[in-house]
Amino acid sequence: MASETITSSEYIKHHLQNLTCNLSEAHIHCAHSAEEAKAMGFWALNVDTLLMSFLLGSIFLYFFSRAARAASAGVPNGLVNFVEWVIEFIDGSVRGSFTARNEMVAPLALTIFMWIFLMNLMDLMPIDFVGQVVQLFNPHMFFKIVPTTDPNATFGMSIAVFILVLYYSVKMKGLGGFIGELTLQPFGKFGLPANIFLEGVNLIAKPISLALRLFGNMYAGEMIFILIALMGGAWAGATIGSATLFGSQILLSLGWGIFHILIITLQAFIFMTLTIVYLDMAHQEHH
Amino acid sequence: MNINATLLAQAIMFILFVSFCMKFVWPPIMTALANRQKQIADGLAAADRGKHELELAAKKATQELHTAREKASEIIAQADKRASEIVDEAKGHAKVEGDRIVAGAKAEIDQEVNRAKEGLRQQVATLAVAGAEKILRREIDAKAHSEMLAAIASEL
Numbered sequence: 052m053a054s055e056t057i058t059s060s061e062y063i064k065h066h067l068q069n070l071t072c073n074l075s076e077a078h079i080h081c082a083h084s085a086e087e088a089k090a091m092g093f094w095a096l097n098v099d100t101l102l103m104s105f106l107l108g109s110i111f112l113y114f115f116s117r118a119a120r121a122a123s124a125g126v127p128n129g130l131v132n133f134v135e136w137v138i139e140f141i142d143g144s145v146r147g148s149f150t151a152r153n154e155m156v157a158p159l160a161l162t163i164f165m166w167i168f169l170m171n172l173m174d175l176m177p178i179d180f181v182g183q184v185v186q187l188f189n190p191h192m193f194f195k196i197v198p199t200t201d202p203n204a205t206f207g208m209s210i211a212v213f214i215l216v217l218y219y220s221v222k223m224k225g226l227g228g229f230i231g232e233l234t235l236q237p238f239g240k241f242g243l244p245a246n247i248f249l250e251g252v253n254l255i256a257k258p259i260s261l262a263l264r265l266f267g268n269m270y271a272g273e274m275i276f277i278l279i280a281l282m283g284g285a286w287a288g289a290t291i292g293s294a295t296l297f298g299s300q301i302l303l304s305l306g307w308g309i310f311h312i313l314i315i316t317l318q319a320f321i322f323m324t325l326t327i328v329y330l331d332m333a334h335q336e337h338h
Numbered sequence: 339m340n341i342n343a344t345l346l347a348q349a350i351m352f353i354l355f356v357s358f359c360m361k362f363v364w365p366p367i368m369t370a371l372a373n374r375q376k377q378i379a380d381g382l383a384a385a386d387r388g389k390h391e392l393e394l395a396a397k398k399a400t401q402e403l404h405t406a407r408e409k410a411s412e413i414i415a416q417a418d419k420r421a422s423e424i425v426d427e428a429k430g431h432a433k434v435e436g437d438r439i440v441a442g443a444k445a446e447i448d449q450e451v452n453r454a455k456e457g458l459r460q461q462v463a464t465l466a467v468a469g470a471e472k473i474l475r476r477e478i479d480a481k482a483h484s485e486m487l488a489a490i491a492s493e494l
Contacts (some may be wrong), residue, residue: 074343089340097344104348108355115363122370124377138367158360166355198348203341207348 068193069097083191104198107169151334164323171315173197199269209262219333463494
């Protein structure tokens with residue numbers, strides 16, 4: 052809960068601020084405010100985003116590689132069974148929308164799905180919990196535990212996907228073919244400027260829409276959790292109003308949390324499916 | 339929420355995770371799944387084959403049973419026939435033997451009778467001759483009529 056000394060807007064700001072540490076200066080220094088973080092410019096790292104995403108990705112890979120080692124043609128145990136279930140689901144999705152042959156796409160889709168799912172899942176942690184624990188060590192420290200509410204994380208992934216899309220477009224169609232695709236359709240060679248504009252927007256929209264959709268959904272969801280948490284934060288002694296707000300917070304966060312389970316899974320699935328579709332388009336000779 | 343170098347770090351981390359997944363997670367599990375699929379398919383095929391074989395065996399068993407029963411009844415019939423043959427044969431033997439014994443006995447009886455007849459005839463002849471001798475002693479010359487007497491005696 053927010054302490055009495057900070058206002059609601061400070062509370063919200065506090066929860067939306069990453070732990071940003073600079074890289075460009077001689078000694079590593081972490082920002083104590085949003086302005087300070089902004090002033091650090093590009094050469095800074097959001098340590099909380101990186102730490103959490105690395106941790107969650109490692110958890111995913113640890114359990115899945117353990118299952119991979121244990122997997123055999125015999126009767127699967129609980130973990131292996133679960134992992135196989137996830138993998139068959141991903142494999143089905145990839146077979147459904149990816150028509151070319153590429154060994155990389157299915158593991159890519161699995162990593163995207165599980166990693167984003169786990170990162171989104173952090174949204175269901177009580178929002179003050181980790182922040183309060185971190186502040187026990189350093190009162191100026193920010194800590195956002197949901198990496199997907201940081202646009203850096205979502206753009207990082209979508210740009211990596213975009214690079215793959217460009218790579219396979221050039222590899223499958225040749226540089227000429229790819230440029231031709233950008234410039235010679237849909238209006239033929241005399242509509243060249245219009246073609247470049249339309250296809251360029253089409254191409255650029257892919258990574259941006261991927262990243263912003265995930266970021267927007269998770270950010271908005273996080274914001275609503277924060278707003279719900281403010282209700283109990285308005286506790287002002289044992290009055291009826293405070294008690295009502297407190298009860299509403301519990302009920303609303305329960306309801307929103309349950310609804311959010313759907314959203315986090317859906318967003319992970321959408322990111323994965325769109326990645327598969329974009330890569331499929333990149334592999335096709337003509338579309 | 340400003341864009342900074344986190345983006346690059348995140349992209350690199352993402353690529354590393356994907357390549358790890360590509361090497362150590364995806365292939366072994368897919369192999370295991372494929373192997374299990376094959377194993378299950380093999381098992382089902384084996385079960386089918388076993389079922390088929392069982393059916394064949396059952397059919398064969400009934401057939402065998404049937405032939406065995408047929409053979410048994412045939413053997414019994416043969417045995418019956420042989421038994422009656424033996425009985426008939428024995429009967430025939432017994433009849434022939436009986437006839438033979440009866441014939442032997444009859445021949446012996448005939449012989450006995452003939453012998454008795456002969457004896458009786460000789461005795462009667464001797465008696466007749468002796469009686470005739472007594473009656474004709476004086477009149478008949480034994481020497482003169484001995485020829486005639488012998489003829490009579492042989493006729494008696």
